[in-house]
Amino acid sequence: MAPPMHPALEPLSFLLGTWSGTGHGAYPTIEPFDYLETATFGHAGKPFLAYAQRTTAPDGAPMHVETGYWRPVRPGWVELVVAHPTGVAELAEGSLQGQRLELRTTSVSLTPTAKEVTVLERDLEVVGDVLRYELRMAAVGEPLAFHLAAELHRQPAEG
Amino acid sequence: MAPPMHPALEPLSFLLGTWSGTGHGAYPTIEPFDYLETATFGHAGKPFLAYAQRTTAPDGAPMHVETGYWRPVRPGWVELVVAHPTGVAELAEGSLQGQRLELRTTSVSLTPTAKEVTVLERDLEVVGDVLRYELRMAAVGEPLAFHLAAELHRQPAEG
Numbered sequence: 001m002a003p004p005m006h007p008a009l010e011p012l013s014f015l016l017g018t019w020s021g022t023g024h025g026a027y028p029t030i031e032p033f034d035y036l037e038t039a040t041f042g043h044a045g046k047p048f049l050a051y052a053q054r055t056t057a058p059d060g061a062p063m064h065v066e067t068g069y070w071r072p073v074r075p076g077w078v079e080l081v082v083a084h085p086t087g088v089a090e091l092a093e094g095s096l097q098g099q100r101l102e103l104r105t106t107s108v109s110l111t112p113t114a115k116e117v118t119v120l121e122r123d124l125e126v127v128g129d130v131l132r133y134e135l136r137m138a139a140v141g142e143p144l145a146f147h148l149a150a151e152l153h154r155q156p157a158e159g
Numbered sequence: 160m161a162p163p164m165h166p167a168l169e170p171l172s173f174l175l176g177t178w179s180g181t182g183h184g185a186y187p188t189i190e191p192f193d194y195l196e197t198a199t200f201g202h203a204g205k206p207f208l209a210y211a212q213r214t215t216a217p218d219g220a221p222m223h224v225e226t227g228y229w230r231p232v233r234p235g236w237v238e239l240v241v242a243h244p245t246g247v248a249e250l251a252e253g254s255l256q257g258q259r260l261e262l263r264t265t266s267v268s269l270t271p272t273a274k275e276v277t278v279l280e281r282d283l284e285v286v287g288d289v290l291r292y293e294l295r296m297a298a299v300g301e302p303l304a305f306h307l308a309a310e311l312h313r314q315p316a317e318g
Contacts (some may be wrong), residue, residue, distance in 0.1 A: 003221060014192065044221045048244040052205065054224070062162060062203045067211070067226045068242035072268065079270040081242040083227035085207040089248035091270050107268040111230065111238040111250050157204050 002044030012049055012072050014099050015041040017157065019131050023055065023150025028142050035063055037150050047072065052080070072096070078103065080122070087114030092122065099126040116140055129154035131134075162204030171208055171231050173258045174200040176316065180292050182214065182309025187301050194222055196309050198290075206231065210241070214284065231255065241283070246273030251281065259284040275299055288313035 005013065019039045028033040039053035049070040055063040068082035068090075080092040080103050087110055094103035103122040110116065119138040124131065130153055137147040164172060178198045185191040198212035208229040214222040227241035227249075236241040239251040239262050247269055253262035262281040269275065283290065289312055296306040 044224065046221055046224075046244065050224065050244070062205055063298070065203065065205075065209065067209070067228075068286045069226075069244035071244065071246060071272075073270075079244055079272060081244070081248050081270060083240040083242040083248070085205065085209070085228035085230065085240070087230060087238055087240060087250075089242070089250050089266070089268060091246075091248050091268055093270060106270065107248070109250055109266040109268045110247060111232075111240060111252060111265065113232045113238060115228075117276055 005043055006047040008047035008072055009043055009049065011075070011096055012041075012070060012078065013128050015049060015070070015131075017041060018155040019152035020155055021131075021150055021152035023148055027137070027139075027147050028145055029140055034058055035150075036060075037152060039152060041070070044085065080152045086117075087111035088117050090117075090120055092120065094122075100124070119144055134154055164202055165204055165206040167206035167231055168202055168208065170234070170255055171200075171229060171237065173285050174208060174229070176200060176292075177314040178311035179314055180290075180309055180311035182307055184307045185299075186296070186306050187304055188299055193217055194309075195219075198311060200229070240273065245276075246270035247276050249276075249279055251279065253281075256268060258286070276304055 020046050022138045023037050025053040035055040036050040037053060037055045042050045051070055052067040054065045057063055064086050066082050073079050076096050078096050078101060080147050082090040089109045092103040101124045105119045108117050115141040121136040124133040135148040136144050138144040182194045182196050194214040196214045201209045210229055211226040213224045216222055216228040225241050225243050232238050235255050237255050237260060241249040250266040251262040251264050260283045264278045267276050276298040280295040283292040291310050294307040295303050297303040
């Protein structure tokens with residue numbers, strides 16, 4: 001049986017559950033692309049959200065995944081720890097106002113073979129049962145630029 | 160339906176599946192403790208393993224979780240990216256010989272409120288259906304010291 005939610009998670013509880021929808025990606029070094037995404041936010045009774053997402057091409061071919069934790073460290077402020085399978089470890093922090101988050105890189109670290117990423121900016125907002133986010137990125141020598149935007153819809157809880 | 164395994168994952172395929180068992184923890188700054196652990200290694204057709212684990216106290220109270228990716232980047236060599244909900248992002252690399260891994264920190268980065276961790280050393284070996292690991296850690300001003308050891312057993316595949 002799931003443990004009760006930690007009270008410190010209340011400000012982020014609007015994220016709990018599974019979200020699915022579509023997104024669009026672009027970057028100066030690649031062709032623009034569309035994708036399908038499913039993201040889940042869960043908890044285990046502790047003061048953080050467990051996060052995982054996966055994207056696929058419209059034909060179902062796997063694209064990106066990432067996984068990590070969202071930490072509400074004080075009122076209106078959230079820290080993020082995300083592992084990317086590309087060899088990138090992302091740390092970010094930023095403001096939480098209502099159901100809107102603006103998270104900015106505090107540290108991006110890379111394994112020896114990872115592609116260079118230096119900055120990630122994540123804006124995320126939930127309105128009703130719709131989650132929209134935009135991600136901007138500085139990577140592979142390019143300045144900060146638009147990379148991803150998606151609109152996800154809250155999925156019914158499982159039986 | 161699950162996509163076929165990426166051929167680059169073959170050297171790490173012995174990890175695929177779910178493992179459960181018991182462990183023992185200690186550190187100079189804390190009381191020794193026992194724990195239950197479940198770890199899963201999966202794939203989605205890409206050249207990395209998706210990893211997640213959770214530990215509980217013997218009475219079932221949630222303890223640690225972590226999640227990330229294992230990347231076989233060349234023969235006999237693996238990179239690791241792990242997100243910890245404590246605000247720690249861990250990057251490591253090391254040798255794979257047969258079914259034994261010896262992974263050493265290349266970078267530990269911390270969110271502003273995270274407890275200081277500077278080095279993690281992970282030794283992991285699978286013999287038959289038993290996975291054993293030991294984790295040593297340098298943290299909170301202490302030198303590298305034993306922290307965790309566990310013995311996990313391969314669980315029957317679902318469905």
